[in-house]
Amino acid sequence: MSKKIHDFNDIIRKLRKDLFGKGPERITTIFVDNMAISTLYGNLTPTEKFIAGTSEGKEMVHMARTRMIQEVYDESPPEGLEEVVGAKFVHLFSDIKLEDDIAVSVFLFDRIIEQ
Template identity: 75%
Template sequence: MSKVIHEFNDNIRKLRKELFGKGPERIHTVFVDNMAVSTIYGNLTPTEIFIAKTPEGRDIVHSARTKMIQKVYASNPPVKLEELVGAKFVNLFSDIKIEEDIAISVFIFDKNIISNPTE
């Protein structure tokens, strides 16, 4: 199972690096029923950190980060993630706490993610 989670996290990291110019520093993912819940640390670029020094800037970075990632997954379903978990991607719920640079993404699939503890 740890191999599947590692590959799942690696795919998240690569996509976010492509989108934002910087991949997260650390990702922790757990599979629960039909969901993959990923806690993502160290997301922000130096530019975003600078912008987020004001309340208005934090709101801009928060909105851009959450809406952009949701739009990408909605328009381009993550085929590699689907192959890894053996289920069809349905939706993504995501949020980020700018002050602490921690994001959460909940990937919803069409059926329970079948895990093999020997992997």
Template identity: 70%
Template sequence: MSKKETAFNDIVRKVRKQLFGKGPERIKTYFVDNLAITILHGNLTPTEKFIARTPEGREMVHAARTKMIQDVYAQHVPDGMEELFGSKLLYLFSDIKSGRGYGCFRFCI
């Protein structure tokens, strides 16, 4: 794992831990052209896992997490992220598979 990937993953993990009280168990990031594609495993808190036992609960966890992450990054790009890339964050696309706690982010820089 490169130093850049490690630093980027640490920033993502820190933001998640601050927002949700739990960071992902595993993170893998791929840098492709002007994209950082990040796959996160083990995202859900015990409460979210309980809520996500039903289809309605999964939808609720999905909507809340997706909206929250998008709002946080729209208000303030995490410290160190743009410096790491040497450019501004242009777009953030995020999604989570709430039944399994699997998430994916695509950062356009």
């Protein structure tokens, strides 16, 4: 794993840990053109898993894990993110499959990310 990917993953993990109380257990990231595509495994806290046991709870956890994180990035990208990739952050697309505890985030930047 390159230093750039390692540093990028550390920034993602720290933000989610600070925001949700638990960061992902494992992250894989690839850079493609002007995107960073990250797959995050082991995201949910025990409380979130319990809440997601009902359909209403599932929707609440899904909303928190997708819309909330997008709003945080819309306000401002985490410190150091743009410096690590050498490009300006534009937008985050994110989704999670609660049953498998796997999330995917696609980060768009204003230019191609050099490997």
